[in-house]
Amino acid sequence: MNTIIALSGVVIKEMYRRKDFYVLFVLTALITLVLGAVNFFNDDRIVKYLKEVCLLLIWISSLVIAIGTAARQIPAERENRTIFPLLAKPVSRWQVILGKFFGCWLACGLCLVVFYVFFLLLSGTREHQWPVLQYLQTFGLHWSLLAIVVGLVLLGSVVLTAPSSNATISFIVVLGILFVGRHLNTVALQQPEPLSTIVYTIYFLIPHLEWFDVRDLVIYGQRLVGWGDCLLAMAYAGVYTALLLGVSWVAFRRKALNL
């Protein structure tokens, strides 16, 4: 356990030494604040567009951070040849995978906290409402989604050779699931056999990342998601993450580390 914590610590330190988060946060804050200063028909109570833009930027930033960070972990260790002394400590390969995963996930969580505190302050000062519970729920679901994303990218970093191709493919897969995942069943029903069965099988197999996207509920001030449903979704994310990490470990165990 200590090994995993130590490995995670290294990833988190790397995160705050790099400029990625700062740049993305400043950009998000700047764009949101500039948009907030725009005058629409002399009405200063218009706020939903601002929440929508801010949340969109937070989501984009979080995906960039998660995918960017996770994609370079193992390839960087191999490229710098630090993977050999690391494994000679001795640290087992599953500890490397878990350490890297927890490091990336916790680092994403820390970034998300900063983003959501900014969002809470922004919407609270404009709307004069503080739906902390809802934001907490949104944060929890968002962070759970990032666990799956980090797991997916770590698997990619073991299977694919270059971090750039891994990051690109991961982005396409994640965005594809977010945009189309929910509708694959509708698409499947409109297809002839056997395409219908194939598409429906894909629908059941892919991790349904779109469940974790409750931005609309926040933007339009809708109900809270049931806490039971929230926990179930988080458990779903946990199972998928474990599965992805398991596959990553199997692939990593068999992988020759020489360049």
Add this chain to the structure above:
Amino acid sequence: MKKAAPIYWLLLLVACAFTLGTILQPRTASWSPRAEAGSLLKVMLGDGRSLFADYFARKADVSYHGGYYPSIFDRTKAPKDTRHMTAGEGEGEKGHDHEEAVGGSEGHEEHGQDDHHADAHEEAMSFLGPPKDIFDRFGRRFMITEHAHLEGGDAREILPWLKVAADLDPHRIETYTVASFWLRTRLGKTKEAEEFLRAGWKENPDSFEILSELGSVYYKNLKETARARNVWELALKKWDAQEPGKKEPDKLGRLQILDNLAMLEEAEGNHAKAIEYLKLAKEASPNPGAIQGHIDELSAKVK
């Protein structure tokens, strides 16, 4: 012969480039409509702006429905225009009784048609249907699944999207009329509504829709009868000049202008003039019986 230093050759080339630039610049202006650009957006996006404008107008519609809106996969069932954004809302102010009497309402619809439109809209927005599988059922717990419209002051939330849509495509007339409707009826921002409509009129000088809405601002909100009459009469002229030749003329648009003019003249005591407009409205109305009843009522007063 002494060779010229390279610097002189470079200076000569710069001078040639500058001269050619001064000759070509005015000519290039006529090569592409982009050269007439008035704004940065126009230069950057060109005609693609209208696509973005449609996107932002749809965002306004999404906002109006509180986030419950069909996706691209349900698009066949999606609302085709933004008319439902003002249909059936009414204004809750003087003049509405008259509109009811003649069968019109602010939503540009006959009452029977208004109900029909509301039903059709409700049907179009029930795009989700029953859950198809267990994942679908579970996934719906994380999304908005109830059809609702923004009410009262919340309607202000659609305005930024409409403003952006108008900036991107100044010839999208609905954008101006819908924004003005909400500004003057729900948010009490008559001045802003008038300014926005005037900006739209400047871009679309032949639009009877904008003039019709502008007349409503003058008559129903600013109580400026003379200006409202002038604007509505101009709107009627514009309609008569443009629409009759079309395959599907906007009869409801004409009906609304005539209805407004009749209401104005009746309120001013010009019953004969009001009857004249009502007779024209009767020809275009899908509910002529109600209008005839009102004509009879006014005719009795004239006698």
